[in-house]
Amino acid sequence: xxxxxxxxxxxxxxxxxxxxxxxxxxxxxxxxxxxxxxxxxxxxxxxxxxxxxxxxxxxxxxxxxxxxxxxxxxxxxxxxxxxxxxxxxxxxxxxxxxxxxxxxxxxxxxxxxxxxxxxxxxxxxxxxxxxxxxxxxxxxxxxxxxxxxxxxxxxxxxxxxxxxxxxxxxxxxxxxxxxxxxxxxxxxxxxxxxxxxxxxxxxxxxxxxxxxxxxxxxxxxxxxxxxxxxxxxxxxxxxxxxxxxxxxxxxxxxxxxxxxxxxxxxxxxxxxxxxxxxxxxxxxxxxxxxxxxxxxxxxxxxxxxxxxxxxxxxxxxxxxxxxxxxxxxxxxxxxxxxxxxxxxxxxxxxxxxxxxxxxxxx
Amino acid sequence: xxxxxxxxxxxxxxxxxxxxxxxxxxxxxxxxxxxxxxxxxxxxxxxxxxxxxxxxxxxxxxxxxxxxxxxxxxxxxxxxxxxxxxxxxxxxxxxxxxxxxxxxxxxxxxxxxxxxxxxxxxxxxxxxx
Numbered sequence: 001x002x003x004x005x006x007x008x009x010x011x012x013x014x015x016x017x018x019x020x021x022x023x024x025x026x027x028x029x030x031x032x033x034x035x036x037x038x039x040x041x042x043x044x045x046x047x048x049x050x051x052x053x054x055x056x057x058x059x060x061x062x063x064x065x066x067x068x069x070x071x072x073x074x075x076x077x078x079x080x081x082x083x084x085x086x087x088x089x090x091x092x093x094x095x096x097x098x099x100x101x102x103x104x105x106x107x108x109x110x111x112x113x114x115x116x117x118x119x120x121x122x123x124x125x126x127x128x129x130x131x132x133x134x135x136x137x138x139x140x141x142x143x144x145x146x147x148x149x150x151x152x153x154x155x156x157x158x159x160x161x162x163x164x165x166x167x168x169x170x171x172x173x174x175x176x177x178x179x180x181x182x183x184x185x186x187x188x189x190x191x192x193x194x195x196x197x198x199x200x201x202x203x204x205x206x207x208x209x210x211x212x213x214x215x216x217x218x219x220x221x222x223x224x225x226x227x228x229x230x231x232x233x234x235x236x237x238x239x240x241x242x243x244x245x246x247x248x249x250x251x252x253x254x255x256x257x258x259x260x261x262x263x264x265x266x267x268x269x270x271x272x273x274x275x276x277x278x279x280x281x282x283x284x285x286x287x288x289x290x291x292x293x294x295x296x297x298x299x300x301x302x303x304x305x306x307x308x309x310x311x312x313x314x315x316x317x318x319x320x321x322x323x324x325x326x327x328x329x330x331x332x333x334x335x336x337x338x339x340x341x342x343x344x345x346x347x348x349x350x351x352x353x354x355x356x357x358x359x360x361x362x
Numbered sequence: 363x364x365x366x367x368x369x370x371x372x373x374x375x376x377x378x379x380x381x382x383x384x385x386x387x388x389x390x391x392x393x394x395x396x397x398x399x400x401x402x403x404x405x406x407x408x409x410x411x412x413x414x415x416x417x418x419x420x421x422x423x424x425x426x427x428x429x430x431x432x433x434x435x436x437x438x439x440x441x442x443x444x445x446x447x448x449x450x451x452x453x454x455x456x457x458x459x460x461x462x463x464x465x466x467x468x469x470x471x472x473x474x475x476x477x478x479x480x481x482x483x484x485x486x487x488x489x490x491x
Contacts, residue, residue, distance in 0.1 A: 017398070033455075034426040035401040226400065226427055291451070292404045293424055315403040315426050322403075344406075344422065344429075 003115075005051030006142055006204035014222060022116025024052035027224040037227035038317040041189055042360065044219035045148035047211055048228055054118030055137040055198060056111040062131025063107045070128040071101065072250065072267070074260035078103040083169040083184060087250050087258055088124055089267030093274060095244040095253075097121050100186065102171050107132075110171075110182070112143075112196075114240045124266075142204040146211060147187045147194035147231075149361075150218040155195065157214040159183070163195065177210035179203040188228060190235025191360050233323065234316045234358035236285060242296055242312045243283060243325055249274055252281045252327060254355075281308060282330045285357060286339065286350035288322035291315055294341035294348070300326045300333070301340045301347065307332040310341060318358045324350065365488060366393040368459055372475055373484035374417070374435040379459065380478060382469075387436045390463045391423070394488055396455050399425040405451045407443040407465060414438055414467050416474050421464060423454065432464065436474050442466035 002025045011018065016027035027049065029037060040046050058067060067075055073086035083102040087095050097117040102110040113121045118138060126134055146154065152164035161174035163183055171184035179199050187194035199207060212220060229239070238244050243253050250259055251274055261272050288294070294313040299306050308328030316323040324341065326333075333339050333352045340347040367373070372380040377395035381388040396402065404424035414420045420434035443465050447453060454462035469475075479487060 017400075028427065029400055031397075033400040230426060290404070291424075292406075293426075295429065315424075317426070 003052065005049055006201050007049045007051060007208055010205060010208060011049065016224060019225070021225055022052060022114065024115050026052055027222075029224040029226040030222050032221055034224070034226040034230060035317050037221050037223040038230050040219060040221035041148045041191065041223055041227060041231055042318055043149065044221075045146060045150040045154055045215055046189070046223035046227065047208070047215065047220055048145040048147065048223050049208070050143045050145050050196070051201075051204060052115035053143050054113035054115065054121065055141045055143070056113060056118075056122060056125065057135045057137055058109045058111065058125065058129070058132055059107060059135075060132035061107055062129070063109055066129045066132045067101060067109060067125075068263060069265055070125050071099065072259045072265055073101075074263050075101060075103070075109075080105050081170050081172055083171060083186065085169075085258055087244070087255065088121060089250070089265070089271070090246060091267060091270060092246075093249045093267035093270030094246045095240070095248060095250060096124055096246065097240055098238065098244055100169075102184065117240060140201055141198055142201045142207070144197045144204075144207060144211065145187050145189075145194065146197065146215075146220075147189040147191045149191070149193055150215070150220065151191075151193040151195055154211060154215040154218055154220060158210055177207050179207055181207070188237055189231035190237060190356065190358065191231075229312075230314050230317055233312050233314055233325065234318055234356065235360070236325065236356040239312060243327075248281075248327065249279070251275060251279045252283060254283045279330055281327045282333070283311070283325055283327050284333050284352050285355045286324045286326055286341065287319070287353045287357060288324070288341070288348060288350045290348065291322055292343055292348055293322040294324050294343050294350070299342045300328055301342065302332050302337070305332070307339065313341075316357055323357050365397060366459070367481050367485045367488070369481045371459070371481060372435070372478035373481070374433060374478055375487060376417070376433040376435075378433060378435045380435045380475070382475065385469050385472070386441055387438070387467045387469055388463050389420070389435060389465050389467060390458055391432060391454060392484075393458055396458045396462075399423060399427070399430060401426050402451045402454045405447045405454070405464070407447065408440050410440055410443065412440045414440060414465070416471065423451070434467065435478055436467055436469055436471070438467040438470040440465055441468045
C-alpha cells in the first residue's frame with residue numbers, strides 16, 4: 001500500500017484529488033484547482049504538505065568527511081544552520097538525487113531528500129560513512145512548506161523567533177504554534193519568502209491547522225503537487241525524474257554551480273571528463289506563443305532534425321503561456337532560436353529563452 | 363462534492379454529455395469531467411465536416427496537469443465547433459453545459475443514443491467511481 005502522510009485525512013476532508021507520487025498518496029490539487037493555488041502562492045501564501053520527503057541526520061566526528069566523499073558540493077566553510085543544495089551522483093556522474101544538506105553544528109548534518117529516492121539515498125550515503133552514523137528521521141518527522149510574500153506575516157502570529165531575518169538557505173530551531181520545529185528559509189516555488197518546517201509527526205494536524213487559521217486573513221491556500229510543479233517550473237527548479245535522473249548529468253542539466261569538481265566525490269572523475277570532452281546535451285528553457293503545453297517526452301525539432309525532448313512542460317500561470325524545459329543536443333538551440341515541439345500531430349513553435357521564466361518580486 | 367447532472371441530457375461513461383435537437387447532437391464534457399481535469403488551458407477541436415465515430419476521440423482538452431481525449435458519444439459529421447473555446451478554454455470550467463459546449467454533430471446513427479445514460483443513470487454511475 002502507498003505511504004500516506006499524517007495529513008492524508010485532512011486533505012480528503014478538504015476535497016483534495018489524491019495521486020501517487022514517489023510511492024506516496026499525495027494531494028495534486030484541492031477544489032480550488034492549480035491556477036488559484038499557484039496565484040495564491042505568488043500573491044499571498046501557499047501551504048504545502050511535503051511530509052512525503054525524507055529527513056536524514058548524519059552525526060559523528062567523521063560526518064563532514066563522509067559527506068564530502070558522497071555529495072557533489074563542497075560542504076566545508078559552512079556556518080551552523082547553513083544549508084547547501086547538492087547532488088548525489090553515481091560513478092557515471094549521473095544523478096541519484098538532489099539534496100539539501102544543512103549543518104546543524106560541527107559533526108552534525110541534517111539532510112533533506114526526495115520521497116521516492118530516500119531509501120536508495122540512505123544506502124548510498126551509508127556506504128561512505130566513516131566515524132559517523134546515519135539515522136533516518138523520516139518516520140518521526142513531518143514537513144510543511146509555507147511559501148509566498150505573506151509567509152513571514154503568517155509565521156509572526158505563531159512564532160516569536162525572528163524568522164524574517166533568516167537568510168536564504170539558513171535554518172533555526174523555533175517554536176511554531178507551540179511545537180518545537182526546525183524552520184528553514186527555503187522552498188521549491190522560487191518565491192523569495194518561504195519556509196520549510198520540520199517538526200514531530202504527531203503535531204502535523206496541529207501545525208497545519210494553526211498555519212491555515214493564522215494565514216486566513218492573508219489569503220493562504222492549501223496547495224497540492226500540481227501548483228508545486230507549475231511554481232517550480234516557472235522558476236526552472238529541476239525535478240528529480242525529469243531534469244535530473246540516472247540518464248542525465250548535472251553538467252547537462254546546467255547545475256555546474258552545484259558541483260565542486262576540485263574535490264573527490266562519487267562521479268567527480270566522470271564529470272571532469274565530460275566537462276573536458278564536451279557536454280553532449282543542454283537543458284534549455286522554451287517559451288511558446290500559445291497555451292498548448294508540450295509535455296515530458298515530447299520531441300523537439302530544429303527544422304527537420306530531432307534535437308531532443310521535453311523534460312517538463314506545463315502552462316505557466318504567472319507567465320501566461322505554455323513553457324517547457326527540454327534536453328537538447330548542445331549547440332542546436334541557442335538563446336533566441338525558434339524550435340518546434342511535436343504535440344500529438346502538430347508542431348508548435350517555441351523560443352529558447354533565458355532561465356528562469358519567472359522571477360518573483362520581493 | 364455534488365456534481366451537477368442536468369436532466370434531459372444523455373451521458374457517456376467517459377463523461378461527455380449530449381443534447382439532441384432533431385438530427386443534431388451538441389456535445390460537451392460534464393461537470394464531473396471538468397472538476398477532475400481542473401483548470402483547462404487549451405482545447406483541440408475537429409475540423410468542420412470531419413467524421414466523428416462512436417466513442418472514438420473527437421478532440422483533446424489540456425488542463426494544467428495533463429492532456430485528455432474527448433470521446434464522441436455519437437457518430438456523424440461535425441456540423442459546428444465552438445471557436446470561442448480557442449480564446450477562452452476556461453469557459454469549460456465555468457459553464458460546461460452551456461457556453462462551454464464543444465461540437466455539434468449531425469447524427470448518422472441515432473440508434474447509438476440508446477447506449478448512452480440518462481441523468482439518473484449517469485448520477486448512479488458517478489456514485490460508483
